[in-house]
Amino acid sequence: MRFFSDNAATVHPAVMEALAAANHVDTAYDGDALSQSLDRTFSDLFETSCEVVWVSTGTAANSIILAHFVRPWQGILCHEEAHIEVDECGAPTFYSGGAKLMPLPGRGAKIDIEALKTRLAGIRKDVHQVQPAAISITNATEYGLSWEPGEVGAIGEVAKAEGLKLHMDGARFANAVAYRGCSPADVTWRAGVDALSFGFTKNGAMMAEAIVFFGGSGGAGVRELKKRGGHLLSKGRFVAAQICAMLKDDxxxxxxxxxxxxxxxxxxxxxxxxxxxxxxxxxxxxxxxxxxxxxxxxxxxxxxxxxxxxxxxxxxxxxxxxxxxxxxxxxxx
Amino acid sequence: MRFFSDNAATVHPAVMEALAAANHVDTAYDGDALSQSLDRTFSDLFETSCEVVWVSTGTAANSIILAHFVRPWQGILCHEEAHIEVDECGAPTFYSGGAKLMPLPGRGAKIDIEALKTRLAGIRKDVHQVQPAAISITNATEYGLSWEPGEVGAIGEVAKAEGLKLHMDGARFANAVAYRGCSPADVTWRAGVDALSFGFTKNGAMMAEAIVFFGGSGGAGVRELKKRGGHLLSKGRFVAAQICAMLKDDxxxxxxxxxxxxxxxxxxxxxxxxxxxxxxxxxxxxxxxxxxxxxxxxxxxxxxxxxxxxxxxxxxxxxxxxxxxxxxxxxxx
Amino acid sequence: MRFFSDNAATVHPAVMEALAAANHVDTAYDGDALSQSLDRTFSDLFETSCEVVWVSTGTAANSIILAHFVRPWQGILCHEEAHIEVDECGAPTFYSGGAKLMPLPGRGAKIDIEALKTRLAGIRKDVHQVQPAAISITNATEYGLSWEPGEVGAIGEVAKAEGLKLHMDGARFANAVAYRGCSPADVTWRAGVDALSFGFTKNGAMMAEAIVFFGGSGGAGVRELKKRGGHLLSKGRFVAAQICAMLKDDxxxxxxxxxxxxxxxxxxxxxxxxxxxxxxxxxxxxxxxxxxxxxxxxxxxxxxxxxxxxxxxxxxxxxxxxxxxxxxxxxxx
Amino acid sequence: MRFFSDNAATVHPAVMEALAAANHVDTAYDGDALSQSLDRTFSDLFETSCEVVWVSTGTAANSIILAHFVRPWQGILCHEEAHIEVDECGAPTFYSGGAKLMPLPGRGAKIDIEALKTRLAGIRKDVHQVQPAAISITNATEYGLSWEPGEVGAIGEVAKAEGLKLHMDGARFANAVAYRGCSPADVTWRAGVDALSFGFTKNGAMMAEAIVFFGGSGGAGVRELKKRGGHLLSKGRFVAAQICAMLKDDxxxxxxxxxxxxxxxxxxxxxxxxxxxxxxxxxxxxxxxxxxxxxxxxxxxxxxxxxxxxxxxxxxxxxxxxxxxxxxxxxxx
CATH class of the missing domain: 3.90.1150.10 (Aspartate Aminotransferase, domain 1)
Structure with missing residues (x-):
């Protein structure tokens, strides 16, 4: 009996049905009706205007968001056991053109807020030291902890004060939200999160993750990063269909x-x-x-x-x- | 009635069935039985030992192969209307860490062999000029021409003489081979091709392309490029299943x-x-x-x-x- | 008797004297009085507010400016025989994290304005094609032609209309200006040039080039590109001293x-x-x-x-x- | 009275004289007699065949060596307070196309050998985790400690056993060797060091550092990295002259x-x-x-x-x- 990974789980029947239903002609890439519907669907779910870009892996979602938030010479603060730090073969550094991951300690793979502040205070503001431009947290964490909205908010305040973007790796966002019973908005943009990697693959999809930018457009460059990374599937409606199926009826x-x-x-x-x-x-x-x-x-x-x-x-x-x-x-x- | 792109075509029923059949538990990433079967299946098809790596887009296939063949300061000779030159948002340069595409003329998007030789002869062998390390050709070409084995062989000879790797972008390889009625081997490795992007998506799959290295292993680094690019799908068996279905019974x-x-x-x-x-x-x-x-x-x-x-x-x-x-x-x- | 390159020429006695005069203790890197004086000196020379950053090679100057003007997925329009295209081992692509050089024809290595417009018109505005973000011209050109202010202005108007930055590679800017007898301002910012690589090494310095941004600050990131490229010399006053000597008394x-x-x-x-x-x-x-x-x-x-x-x-x-x-x-x- | 940095020190009169003496016509770039003499001079000093490449900063020296030793998806083990980790704005990651620095603790900025072994043992040998390809140590360290040959040898043995290249950042190599009174060979290649950044700028030169590969050639690609980084000065003899002067009569x-x-x-x-x-x-x-x-x-x-x-x-x-x-x-x- 399998308990080694939710990556090995099956695909939910509703997702399989959605793939079958999407098997008719539509525009290529992401011009199809399903892809075009995502902004609205997520905006409803998150109670704010969202820009949504589908990709087929969590590594792509994390990397594209982070590459969008930092320049090559800047840094990304994250937990020392974060997936982006230890399990993605350096993908965020690749996509960003060289950004430095700046690992921090913390219990249960949550960034310790004091360690975060200390680290930030210790960076000289000059061209010799890499200056951070983003913080990335994971919800649920690598150790299966779910963030309380207030905890995210505390990180969000530091991010705001320092002018840093806040990214949430939500490979298991569904499990985290289900556990807290909170609104998806409460633990994301209301707490200062700028963008979310919303994972569906581990939770019943086949290969479908959503990059979600809160508060309107994520800005120029995201779709170029996706195309350039080889992630703009030509029959993209089959990824969008999975996401739509996962969101339908919760x-x-x-x-x-x-x-x-x-x-x-x-x-x-x-x-x-x-x-x-x-x-x-x-x-x-x-x-x-x-x-x-x-x-x-x-x-x-x-x-x-x-x-x-x-x-x-x-x-x-x-x-x-x-x-x-x-x-x-x-x-x- | 649609004639604007085979990217917008439907998925073949046999592929849909293969996806359904793959919907049981197996190891994550590419450790599953289907993924593991590819080397053997392609080796049979191509009548030589092959190493095969699945990806979900042709841009990823092309970019990973080319990034594997060249160093960041080297170049890739290709037709001036090649997909890698005009339609991939710079993906091969991104994956290779900066390699330069070196466009060449030629009728019907086939590299003109004389233009190729002239270009090669004109490059000073010093550190100021970018030295090519690979040639990339497309079969069928951007204008729907199918290469004869002898034409590929002529390019292959130049490649060999100059110590260049030869890549074939086979987004429509099936159509090209079907037209020529030749053995897949004749128009690839027997003609000097080192690696092929074998496309299935346009030809009836959903999102499935095979990177095929001829003559045994492609060498170290390919799988790191794939993982780092975010292309190692966690439920990878669903890509391998598509490829297996496409190869079954031809x-x-x-x-x-x-x-x-x-x-x-x-x-x-x-x-x-x-x-x-x-x-x-x-x-x-x-x-x-x-x-x-x-x-x-x-x-x-x-x-x-x-x-x-x-x-x-x-x-x-x-x-x-x-x-x-x-x-x-x-x-x- | 040497006529093969001005790179092989001697260093002017006034530059040697300036190096000797700079051989006293001052702050490291570019905090010294000489480095700090450059903004003012060039602002006087160009009759507008300038931000100036010294580097030790023209390749570094060109690459840092261009990397500052374009994102990795964008392009740089230049002449097909430009130094950045054929003689810098891909440095602008390296510094920019992958930007594509987009070569254009033109007599005497001046970009042909009609070819420029045709090329621009031919680029589809989508994520598949690389979108240019800058134009780079060379003055004097690779064939020793000096641009008239009006010719630069014509390029500058295209740049402005298309939202592109305009860079001038001025490895032999002095020779070009001396030939025209014009004001340095006329052939640069007044004609739409955003930044200039002002070369001194070929013209009597030892290793000294100035990155000149017109119209105030060049913006955030330039000094990080320089440091990250290993171009922030610890005894930087010796580069600044050369530039000051070259500008003194014209x-x-x-x-x-x-x-x-x-x-x-x-x-x-x-x-x-x-x-x-x-x-x-x-x-x-x-x-x-x-x-x-x-x-x-x-x-x-x-x-x-x-x-x-x-x-x-x-x-x-x-x-x-x-x-x-x-x-x-x-x-x- | 200045005690804040040896970067702010003056240039030794012998170096100034060497610059004056080099002020005659010779071949451009690094084809001149002085540049060509370096391999032999360093081979004599280190009692083994050396390939030597001059650059003008320590950051360039470190970055080019490390970029030469690792691929973009690999890692570099170093002390958590190493200059490459905290003071070079990410230059080694830039030059290597994305390699990850993997910081380690240790007293006085010497890598702790047990921490090194533990870190190495903890890395899963798969494509998800970044695999190290090099170790970098600094001599003298950031805290002014000089390595004993035996200490370097212990690191060298680990490097050899794990197939890692060993780099020594010798920004203050002269001070370290002078303190130990050992042969330069003993604390470098005899102890397993593959390449050294031999610093001269802090020790009396103006802008001159030597990349030294021990045991013959460093291999293909180094000079391309240097050119591509904009570090091939056109009047390169003036850097070589400084190094020659520094080595003359010890x-x-x-x-x-x-x-x-x-x-x-x-x-x-x-x-x-x-x-x-x-x-x-x-x-x-x-x-x-x-x-x-x-x-x-x-x-x-x-x-x-x-x-x-x-x-x-x-x-x-x-x-x-x-x-x-x-x-x-x-x-x-």
Missing amino acids: LWLANARAANAGAAALAEACGDRLMHPVEANELFVRLTAAEAAQLRAAGFDFYDWGEGAARLVVSWDQDAATVAPLAAAIAAL | LWLANARAANAGAAALAEACGDRLMHPVEANELFVRLTAAEAAQLRAAGFDFYDWGEGAARLVVSWDQDAATVAPLAAAIAAL | LWLANARAANAGAAALAEACGDRLMHPVEANELFVRLTAAEAAQLRAAGFDFYDWGEGAARLVVSWDQDAATVAPLAAAIAAL | LWLANARAANAGAAALAEACGDRLMHPVEANELFVRLTAAEAAQLRAAGFDFYDWGEGAARLVVSWDQDAATVAPLAAAIAAL
């Missing part, structure tokens, strides 16, 4: 709630093994090598997370009922 | 033959209007503004190609029968 | 006039051999291989310029008198 | 010994105030704001180094005698 929320519920059920079984609170669909648990082997022998698949620890991810197509066997197996260790 | 050839047949039928109707021989699925025809308006009024959709000319593209889902109305309309002009 | 004009006078004297001897009018310090002359060999045997050193032609450059430290032997030798051929 | 060692002696004399006066051992020409001393103000009032100029600390740099043109007033002033605090 499928994105329903899927995230299912996964979160599975994670919560597992969390109960894990008890003291938990290394972080479970606020989305990921669990980080203490597990000896012997215990891990025992679970694997019983058919459960997951990642080791360094020595004596493991990561368990519950996907949208799993829920409390389907995770019961693993919960039982862990409880029985 | 669907790629059948689709291309259908489109070519439609183009041939149209060509007959166009007679003297043709600006180039029709050797694939594209026609470039002389058409006055009034004639173009008349055809559009009759429901036919196509691109103007400068003044007094138009481009007509027949897609895989159109054939001789379905193009009959346009053929008749043109004949009646 | 030494730059005196040197250029000497070289131009030498070139004019040679031109008279060359008669029908001249391939271009001589409007600066370079001559391009028809010369058979046998004639070239004969001159070389007589001790004259120069570059072949393709078959049957040669380039003769007169340097600041040569004048009408010193070129007399070559003039006589050519006349005697 | 002027580089004499100058470094003078500066080191001055630093040692100051160190004695500083006693317990010293934050690091003084092994070159820099001192880092505890100093209250009041004490700093008192020294400045007495005419001594230096940098604050965070709160309660200061950096004092002794230059080649200062020695034990000339630093006596500051020594006395500190002793009297």
Whole structure:
């Protein structure tokens, strides 16, 4: 049974149906009706004017936004375990033409606000030192923590005071919002976020992520970055269709709630093994090598997370009922 | 009726079925069974050992191959109307970290071999001038010409003599091969081609192109370029599945033959209007503004190609029968 | 006797004295009094507010200005024989993070204004095609032609109408201005030039070029490009000192006039051999291989310029008198 | 009295004389006799075959070497306070096309060997994580520590075992070697260093640094990186002349010994105030704001180094005698 990644999960039937429904002739690239509908749909969802650009991976979404926000000689403040820092083969630096990631510490992969301020204060304002132009936070974080609107707001205030853009990597934004039960607006633009990578692939789509700029247009250059990166699919309506399907009737929320519920059920079984609170669909648990082997022998698949620890991810197509066997197996260790 | 682009065509039912069939759990990224099968499948097709990397756009395929073949301070010789030169927003320069495209003339968008030799002879071998490291040709060309194996071989010999890599942009490789009736090997590696961008999207897939390195491994760095460009889809099996479906029972050839047949039928109707021989699925025809308006009024959709000319593209889902109305309309002009 | 390049010329005694005079303690980098004086000095010379940044090579000057004017996905229109296109190993593309040089024809290496307009009209305004953001012209041109203010103004009007920045590569700006006898302002900002690479090295300095932005500040980012390119010399006062010495008492004009006078004297001897009018310090002359060999045997050193032609450059430290032997030798051929 | 930077020091008279002596006609760029002599001169000094490329700044030297050693998607391990990490505006990332600096801790700005091994062990060997390709160390370090040959050797062994290139930033290499009294070879290639940025500017030159590749040629591409970066000065003999003058009769060692002696004399006066051992020409001393103000009032100029600390740099043109007033002033605090 799979718990190693929501990247390996299936595609939701509604998304498959949407792909079939999109299989008729329409304009190429992103001139089709589905692509053209996204600005309006997201503007409704986020209760503000949005500019939306679809891409097929989260790495592309993060990189294009960040490249749009910083110049090659500037920097991007992020958590030292952020996906953009450790898992994207340097993509944001590639897209931005050389921008420097400036890693910061913080519990559960949330940037520590004091560390952020200290770092900013320590940068000499001259041409010798790289000057940051953006902050990037991840919601839910690499350790499955969901940001409270107030926490994002605190980062947003620093960003505003320093003239920095604020980006949110929302590869698991749905899980984070589902957990908080807040409005998507509260944890994004109302808290100072300028742009969001809104992920759908892990949550039931096939290859579909939305770059969302809040407050109208993101400005010139974004679509050039996308085209130049080879991300303007010629039959782009098939990406837009996935996003539309995920937003329809709040499928994105329903899927995230299912996964979160599975994670919560597992969390109960894990008890003291938990290394972080479970606020989305990921669990980080203490597990000896012997215990891990025992679970694997019983058919459960997951990642080791360094020595004596493991990561368990519950996907949208799993829920409390389907995770019961693993919960039982862990409880029985 | 659509004749403006094969990019706007539908997806073949067999590809849709393959996507549905791939909708079960498997490893993320490109570790799945379908992705892993590609090297063998293409090696069979091309009668030599191949390394294959899937991507979702032709721009990504071209750019990754070229970036792999040249260093940032080197150049890429190509036709002055090549897609990489005029239609990719500088993507090959972006991916390569700055390589210079070196455009050459030639009829029907085939590089003129004498112009190639003259250009090469004119470059001083010093650090002031950009030294080319690759040649890129397109098959079928931007004007729908299909290369004969011997013509490719002539370019291949120059490439070999000068120590240059030879890339073939095969966005419409299927149409070119279908027209020539040759072995895919004859017009690629046997003629000196080092790597091919083998396009499937225009020919019935949804978003699937294969980077094919001939003669074993393409070497270190290709997969890093792909990941860094944001092209390593997390549910990559859905791209590999499309390619597998297109190769199964030579669907790629059948689709291309259908489109070519439609183009041939149209060509007959166009007679003297043709600006180039029709050797694939594209026609470039002389058409006055009034004639173009008349055809559009009759429901036919196509691109103007400068003044007094138009481009007509027949897609895989159109054939001789379905193009009959346009053929008749043109004949009646 | 040297006629192969003004790059090989000596350094003027006044520059050597200025270096010696600068050999005392002052602030590092460009905080010293000499560096700080440049804005004012050039503002006086150009009769408008200027921001000036010193660098040590013309390639750095051109590249930093152009990188400042264009984004990586944009283009730079220039003559097909411009130094930035053929002799800088791709430096402007490197500094700009990938901008495309868009070469244009034109007699004597002056951009043909009609070719410029045609090229601009032919670019589709979409994300597929690279959109130009700057025009770069060279004065004196690669063939030693000096621009008339009105000619520059015609280019400047196109630039303004299209929203493009206009850059002038002035590696031999002194020779061009000396020939025209015009005000430096007339042939630059008054004609629409936004920034000038003002060269001093060929004209008597050791390694000193000025980036000149007209109309106040060049804007944010220039100094970062310079630092990031490794061009912020720690003992920068020694570059600024050269520039100050060259500007003092119009030494730059005196040197250029000497070289131009030498070139004019040679031109008279060359008669029908001249391939271009001589409007600066370079001559391009028809010369058979046998004639070239004969001159070389007589001790004259120069570059072949393709078959049957040669380039003769007169340097600041040569004048009408010193070129007399070559003039006589050519006349005697 | 200046103690704020050796970048502000004067140029040694022998260097000024060498510049005057080089002021005759010779080939442009780096084809002149002085430039051509460098390989041999450095090969003698380092007791092995060397390829040497002159540049005018340390940032250029570091960046070109590192860009030559790593591909854009790879990383460079360095100390978290290394000049390349904190003081070059991202130049190594710029020149390399995007390589990631991977900072490590360590006392006195020497990379901690255990931290290095731990970091290397923690990197997954996949395309998601940036793989390092080089290690860069600084000698003398940012805190004025000089490496023992054995310490370098320990890093060199790790580099060799992991297939990484080892670069030494020797902006103050002369001071480090002078302190150790070792052979230049012992602390470089014999200890595993592949290339050295050998700095002369801080030590009495005007703008001259040598890129030194040990063991024959550095390989293809270095000179293209230099040209492309705008660092191939057209009158390059004036940089080569400075280097030749610095190497003649071991002027580089004499100058470094003078500066080191001055630093040692100051160190004695500083006693317990010293934050690091003084092994070159820099001192880092505890100093209250009041004490700093008192020294400045007495005419001594230096940098604050965070709160309660200061950096004092002794230059080649200062020695034990000339630093006596500051020594006395500190002793009297």
